[in-house]
Amino acid sequence: MTENQHDPLASFPGFPRGWFVIQFSDELKPGDVKPLRYFGKDLVLFRTESGRPAILDAYCPHLGAHLGYGGKIKGESIECPFHAWRFDCEGSCVDVPYAKMIPRKAKIATWPIEEKNGMIYVWHDTDRHGPDWEVPEIEEYSEDRYLKWNHSVLEIATHPREIVENLVDKGHFLPVHGTKAEKFRNEYHGHIGIQYNEGVAYPLGGGEDHYKLTATYFGPAYMVTEMKGVLESIIINAHTPIDERKLHLRFAVSLKHDGAVERTEKFVDQYIDNLRRGYLQDVAIWENKTFQERPILCDGDGDIGGLRRWYRQFYAPRDPVGREAAE
Ligand code: FES
Ligand SMILES: [Fe+2]
Incomplete structure (x- = not known):
């Protein structure tokens, strides 16, 4: 270093x-x-x-x-x-x-x-206290019109915070993922952090896909995305630290079908491959970047400061306000 x-x-x-x-x-x-x-x-x-x-x-x-x-x-x-x-x-x-x-x-x-x-x-919980909140039910999961999870996992040499910062980093979508976020905002409610994102994706095969998504973190490491585009889907993005320098990123997709199950199933492998490709684009940055404690930001950047304040609540000691004041 x-x-x-x-x-x-x-x-x-x-x-x-x-x-x-x-x-x-x-x-x-x-x-x-x-x-x-x-x-x-x-x-x-x-x-x-x-x-x-x-x-x-x-x-x-x-x-x-x-x-x-x-x-x-x-x-x-x-x-x-x-x-x-x-x-x-x-x-x-x-x-x-x-x-x-x-x-x-x-x-x-x-x-x-x-x-x-x-x-x-x-x-x-490092202090071994019990849960502060419950894992919410994903209603679509029990509906017949959604296919079962197609899931995958990546081991990534990075700190969990880098994954979470994606929630607000609207400036990286075009250079890293080739998608244009046209409407973008974040909200925080207690342990919940939300991204509303609408824009255009440019798939490898050409053309444009208009998408609209709501991505919600329930706590520091588990995100559920409702995606509307060419296909409707629920996407899971969940990371779990292995140690202080490595983590597992699990991702999964459940596609909604219109009765034509077989036709929708054909898209699933392609869809999860696209997701994997998207994460690998981030991984190339994550595994080689440093952490800027005081980044130089501009007016077009997302709410990096707000995200970091929200995320800090999950680290001991429990009171984030007390911790902020001590810094
Ligand atoms: S029973 Fe002896 S080590 Fe577990
Ligand atoms: Fe990303």
């Missing part, structure tokens, strides 16, 4: 508080056990035989095996691969096969989890 580069971790330390997508529901079947690494921590995600998902810290309190490597689902519990102790979805030890008594302290920390809209969300 050269001298004029600012360490982005200084102004947004640690990981933000909120709901994060860690998996799409169809990626986790009953009986599945998966090792995960998010928020700089080793975790285990599993789904019990009855279909309940749970996420625990990865390491067994007995002698330290990682439950995500060789752990097995037994009914509603996960069995450690090392000495076969079993833990339930609350992280309590429910069986030690060769002991008369279960040690009282045999417990693993759990993470708040929610399954909704075909996704599995985990609540992260």
